[in-house]
Amino acid sequence: MTSLLATTLPSRFRWTDTLAWLPWIISAGIVGYAFLSGGYVVTLVVFALIYAVFVIGLNIFMGFTNQVSFGQNAFAAISGYTSAVLTTAYEWTTLPAIAVGVALAVLCAFLIGYPTLRLKGHYLAMGTLAIGLITYEISVEWSSVTQGYMGISGIPPLGIGAYEVTSDRGQLALLVVIVLILTFMSARIRTSRLGRAFFAVAGSEDAARALGVDVARYKLASFILSAACAALAGSLFVHVVGFVSPEVFGLHMVILSFTMLYVGGIGTVAGPLLGALIVSLLPDTFRAFKDYQDLAYGAVLILLLIYAPRGLAALFDRYVPAKKVGGAP
Amino acid sequence: MKYHLILSALTVGGLASLAGPAIAQEPFKIGISAGLTGYAATVDRAWRDGVELAAATINAKGGIKGRKVQIIVEDNRSEPQEAVTVYRKMLSSDGVGMFISGCVSAGNFAAAPILVRAEVPMVLCSILPQQPAQVKWAYTTLPPAGFEVETRLAYLKDKTQVRKIGVLHDPTPYANLQKTVAEKEAAKYGIEIVGIEQYKQDDADLSVQISKMNSAGAGAILKIGLGGTTLTAAKNIKQLGLNMLLLTSLEDLAVFRPVAEVLGDKFFFVASPSQVRDALPAGPLATEIDRFLAPWREKYGDRDPNWASRGWDGLMLTAAAIEKGGSFEGPKVRDAIEGLSGYQGTTGVYDFSPEVHQGLTINPFVLGTIVDGKVKVVQ
Numbered sequence: 001m002t003s004l005l006a007t008t009l010p011s012r013f014r015w016t017d018t019l020a021w022l023p024w025i026i027s028a029g030i031v032g033y034a035f036l037s038g039g040y041v042v043t044l045v046v047f048a049l050i051y052a053v054f055v056i057g058l059n060i061f062m063g064f065t066n067q068v069s070f071g072q073n074a075f076a077a078i079s080g081y082t083s084a085v086l087t088t089a090y091e092w093t094t095l096p097a098i099a100v101g102v103a104l105a106v107l108c109a110f111l112i113g114y115p116t117l118r119l120k121g122h123y124l125a126m127g128t129l130a131i132g133l134i135t136y137e138i139s140v141e142w143s144s145v146t147q148g149y150m151g152i153s154g155i156p157p158l159g160i161g162a163y164e165v166t167s168d169r170g171q172l173a174l175l176v177v178i179v180l181i182l183t184f185m186s187a188r189i190r191t192s193r194l195g196r197a198f199f200a201v202a203g204s205e206d207a208a209r210a211l212g213v214d215v216a217r218y219k220l221a222s223f224i225l226s227a228a229c230a231a232l233a234g235s236l237f238v239h240v241v242g243f244v245s246p247e248v249f250g251l252h253m254v255i256l257s258f259t260m261l262y263v264g265g266i267g268t269v270a271g272p273l274l275g276a277l278i279v280s281l282l283p284d285t286f287r288a289f290k291d292y293q294d295l296a297y298g299a300v301l302i303l304l305l306i307y308a309p310r311g312l313a314a315l316f317d318r319y320v321p322a323k324k325v326g327g328a329p
Numbered sequence: 330m331k332y333h334l335i336l337s338a339l340t341v342g343g344l345a346s347l348a349g350p351a352i353a354q355e356p357f358k359i360g361i362s363a364g365l366t367g368y369a370a371t372v373d374r375a376w377r378d379g380v381e382l383a384a385a386t387i388n389a390k391g392g393i394k395g396r397k398v399q400i401i402v403e404d405n406r407s408e409p410q411e412a413v414t415v416y417r418k419m420l421s422s423d424g425v426g427m428f429i430s431g432c433v434s435a436g437n438f439a440a441a442p443i444l445v446r447a448e449v450p451m452v453l454c455s456i457l458p459q460q461p462a463q464v465k466w467a468y469t470t471l472p473p474a475g476f477e478v479e480t481r482l483a484y485l486k487d488k489t490q491v492r493k494i495g496v497l498h499d500p501t502p503y504a505n506l507q508k509t510v511a512e513k514e515a516a517k518y519g520i521e522i523v524g525i526e527q528y529k530q531d532d533a534d535l536s537v538q539i540s541k542m543n544s545a546g547a548g549a550i551l552k553i554g555l556g557g558t559t560l561t562a563a564k565n566i567k568q569l570g571l572n573m574l575l576l577t578s579l580e581d582l583a584v585f586r587p588v589a590e591v592l593g594d595k596f597f598f599v600a601s602p603s604q605v606r607d608a609l610p611a612g613p614l615a616t617e618i619d620r621f622l623a624p625w626r627e628k629y630g631d632r633d634p635n636w637a638s639r640g641w642d643g644l645m646l647t648a649a650a651i652e653k654g655g656s657f658e659g660p661k662v663r664d665a666i667e668g669l670s671g672y673q674g675t676t677g678v679y680d681f682s683p684e685v686h687q688g689l690t691i692n693p694f695v696l697g698t699i700v701d702g703k704v705k706v707v708q
Contacts, residue, residue, distance in 0.1 A: 040417035047410060140500055150502045151409075153438050154460045241413055243439040248409055284414075293404075294366075 023270035023313040030277045035172055042168040048280035049175035050236050054253075055260045055272035056182045057229020063267035064195060065222040066202030068121070070254050071128035074112075074135035075105040075227040076234030077249035083235040084152045084244045085145060094159050098235040102228060109227030110220070117219045120205075132254060139246040151245030158239045171240055178236070179273060182229065187269045189225075198222055263304055265311025274313050356399035357392075357657055359384070359644065360419035362440065363431035367407025368530065371581065372555070372636050373431035376454045377402055379640025380429050382624055383648075393648045396657070401425055405436045412436025413443065420447050426657055429643040430454065432636075434502050441467065450663040452643040454636070456502055457686055468666050468686045470639040470646075470676065474506035475514065476692040477599045481551055481576040482511070482518040484597065484696045484707065491549045491574060495524040495542025497535065497562065499554030507553045507578065523547050530556050536565040539573075549574035559584055563591040579694070581633045582704065589699035597707060600697035603638040603675050608695075608706040613673045621675045634675075642674035646688070 034045035054076060061067050079101035086097035116127045139146045146152065158165045158174060165171050189195045197218045200208035205215050238244040256279065264275020286296040308315050361380055363373035384398045392398060401423050403415035412433060419425040420443065428444065428451035430437055437455050441463035444451055453469045485491050496511050498504040508525060515522050523545035526538035539562065542550060550573055552562055559577050566573055576597045577585075582604060589596050602614055606622060609615045621641045625634055649672055651657060654665025669688070672679040677693030695706045 039421035040414060043414050043417040047414065143505075148502070148505065149435065149500055150459070150505070151435050151438055153441070153458060153463070237410075241409070241439050242442045243409065243435070245409055245435040245438070247407075247435055252408060284418075287403075 020316050022316050023265075023268075023274045027270070027273050027277055030281065031172070031176060035169060038168065042172050044280055044284060045277065046168070046172055046175060046240060048276045049172070049179050049273075050233050050240065051257060051260060051280065052179050052273045052276035053175075053182055053236060054230050054233035055257050055264070055276050056179075056186050057226040057233075058257055058261055059266065059268075059272045060186065060189065060198070060229070061222050061226035062261065063271070064190065064198040064202065065219060067117075067219060067222065068125040069128040069223070069226065070125055071131035071133075071135075072226060072230040072257070073249045073251075073253040074131045075109055075230040076237070076253065077135045077139055077246075078108055078234070079105040079231030080234030080238040080244050080249060081139060081146055081152075084155045084238045087156050087239075088152055088154055093161055094156055094164075094239055095161075098232070098239070101235045102231040105231030105234070106224055106228050109224045109231075113220050113223040113227075117216065117223060132251070136246055136250055139249065146246070149245060149247075151243055152238075153243045155238050155242045155244065157242065158236070175236070175240075178232075182232075183269060183273060186272075190269060194218075194221065259301065262311060263301065263308075265308075265313030265315075268311065268313040268317075271311050271313040275311065278312065354396070356397040357427070357651075358399045358401055358419075358423055358425045359647070360416070360423065360425035360428045361400060361402045361430055362405045362412050362415050362419070362428065362433070362436060363402060364407030364433045364436070365402070365404035367405075367433075369407040369431060369433045372454070373407075373433065375581075375633070375636035376431045376640040376643075378629070379621075379625075379634075379637030379642075380644050382621070382628065382637065383641045383644035386620075386624060387644070387648055393651050394655075394657075398644070398648075405431075405433055407433050407436070409433075409435040409439035413439050416440035416443055420444075420449065425449070426659060427647060427662060428452070429640070429647065437467070438463075448659040448663075450659055450666065452647055452666070454639060454643070456506070464686055466663055468681060468688065470642050470674070470679075470689070471503070471687065472676065472689040472693065473687055474503060475510040476689075476694055477553075477578050478507050478510045478514060478551065479692060480599050480694045480696055481597070482515060482520055484576070485520060485549060485574075486518040488707070489549070489574070492519060493521050493523045493546045494549045494551055495526065495539075495545065495547035496522055497526050497528060497538055497542070497550050497552045497554075499530050499556075499558070500527055501530075501554065504553040504578075511551060511553075528554070528558060530554065530558060532558060533561065534565065535562050536569060539565050539571070540569060543569070543571050543573060547573065549576060552577040554578065555580055555584075557584070560588050560591070563588045563596065566595075567591055576696070579635065581635065583633055585699060586702070594698065594700070597696050597698050599694050600704070600706070601635045601638065601676055602693055602695070603634040605695055605697055605704055605706050608704075614675075614677070614693075617673050618675045638675040642676055642679070646672050646674060646679055 031045055034041045058072055061069055082101035082104050083097040086092040112131055119127050140148055165174050197213050200213050201215055201218050209215050260275035260279045263279055265271030283297045286293045289296045361377055363377050364370055365374055381400050384400045388397050401419055405412035405415050430451055430453055432454040434455040437453055438458045441458040445463055445466050450466050453467055457464050457467050457469050496508055498508045524542035524547055528535055563575055574595050575592055579599045585598050603618050606618050621638055650665035650669050651662055654661050667681055667683055669681045677689045677691060679688030680690050681688045697704050698707050
């Protein structure tokens with residue numbers, strides 16, 4: 001038997017290589033289970049995938065470029081509200097409304113990022129936190145547009161032109177495609193010239209500058225890419241749920257996305273998707289604990305961060321074939 | 330072969346006859362999406378307790394049309410996203426046929442399209458959704474926003490010399506609705522609003538807003554909103570040495586007692602009938618409140634009954650509608666609630682119709698105060 005395997009498999013093949021794909025296999029398994037089983041698991045996974053879009057962007061800024069932002073929810077709010085207002089008050093179709101929402105958020109990211117990214121470390125963290133809080137306040141106070149806490153309802157579902165994706169499974173399939181495209185782009189960025197510049201900035205800004213990397217420019221590029229993903233997630237959310245209110249894009253979103261990023265694996269390609277799925281499904285796994293649900297959830301998160309400090313996806317780094325070393329898949 | 334067919338038919342028939350009564354006895358599942366944690370926790374926990382108490386009372390009497398009621402509660406964490414998830418969970422996994430959900434308006438709004446598609450009605454603690462197609466499936470036990478405002482304006486007009494007031498409100502939808510009513514209705518009572526100020530639920534100081542209203546000539550403040558800010562406002566009024574009345578909206582009596590200690594006879598609050606039961610005359614309202622208060626006090630002692638009494642109403646009027654409509658099916662229950670008129674609840678008489686899904690149409694509120702630790706009705 002051994003000799004048969006030896007003759008049929010490439011000589012350098014190792015069974016452990018397949019372990020490198022485990023994060024993807026787990027993610028595919030969860031999504032596939034949701035698709036087949038239907039019910040509210042689909043809702044959980046749909047929200048997880050929307051968050052995955054958000055976290056993929058956060059990973060570019062925090063994982064690849066080693067910067068900190070507590071304010072990405074601002075861009076989700078800008079895009080989400082723009083999309084909601086355009087489709088409900090001005091009867092735009094979904095796709096152009098999302099496009100304008102994302103474009104407006106990216107423009108805001110450029111205008112905000114240009115001065116803000118001069119800050120470093122804790123100061124950058126505080127600055128970005130302020131951006132998120134200011135946007136939240138605007139969404140509450142600018143009630144003539146946002147309807148304040150009343151929120152905007154009757155937002156049409158995702159779709160192209162007259163075709164609308166209303167079924168749960170349809171929305172799930174659409175989001176899977178979007179997440180796969182963004183994950184592929186994230187993987188390509190990671191190994192591209194742009195990605196190498198990000199990693200150079202992440203390692204040492206002074207060293208990167210000495211090597212000829214335009215630090216300010218690449219930090220801004222990373223921030224804008226991250227904001228674009230957050231913006232897309234914001235618009236996807238409002239069209240999937242059909243309702244938006246300020247609470248949707250509050251501090252809760254920031255905390256949840258950070259948890260997903262660290263649990264999944266910061267700086268990895270598979271981490272955002274795996275983290276979003278695990279963190280979205282974990283509380284529900286403990287629903288039977290009722291009042292102790294949060295306690296169990298918190299305990300598992302602590303254990304995960306103790307035994308997998310670089311995140312779940314990073315656990316399988318060691319199994320990546322030697323030629324691909326430089327990070328997990 | 331023929332023998333086997335007869336045997337099979339007998340077996341199937343026998344099983345069906347055994348299964349028949351079992352299906353008939355299957356409990357009717359009612360879901361509650363409540364903010365058991367988060368900002369709505371105090372109100373929604375009481376709402377849940379009221380619904381569960383009503384379910385126990387109904388089940389003790391044999392259920393609704395012979396079917397026991399099973400309450401399924403899920404915590405929406407006072408978040409719209411979580412509300413969507415728990416509504417979906419209760420619909421698809423638990424097979425809930427009716428919702429009697431809590432006061433997280435945004436959560437109920439976000440989930441409303443799902444319920445419309447599933448054709449499952451809901452009776453809410455919160456305000457109704459904004460879309461007409463969604464309102465069709467939603468009913469609320471919440472009194473119209475104007476009632477709380479009118480109760481206070483009427484008192485000021487009839488019993489005081491105060492003709493200039495300020496409005497202090499939080500940014501929640503219900504508080505905003507009340508503020509809008511106050512702006513529209515004040516003139517009818519000969520009262521001028523000289524200042525409208527907003528605060529946030531976690532504000533630790535309101536002296537700036539109060540000072541501005543006082544400077545504008547306000548002799549009283551209509552405070553609209555829940556939580557500890559009522560005590561903050563009272564302390565600020567006292568610290569600033571102002572001679573102003575504070576008239577607050579509906580709230581838990583536990584919140585009001587320390588406020589009364591600070592402001593004494595300058596403090597008034599809107600009270601629901603169940604909070605001032607002892608001051609009510611005998612009649613259908615008092616009888617219904619007693620029906621609720623007896624098991625409530627037995628289980629929870631002197632805990633404030635306000636929010637729980639509306640939760641009780643939510644289930645009791647649903648049960649009445651099912652009895653009247655003769656069906657547990659969503660569309661028929663919806664139609665039956667719509668046809669429910671003159672239903673005596675603990676908060677007042679509910680008159681629903683195709684146009685009116687906010688059933689309390691006659692103001693049930695009174696103005697209360699606390700003297701020597703005891704709640705008294707002043708109007």
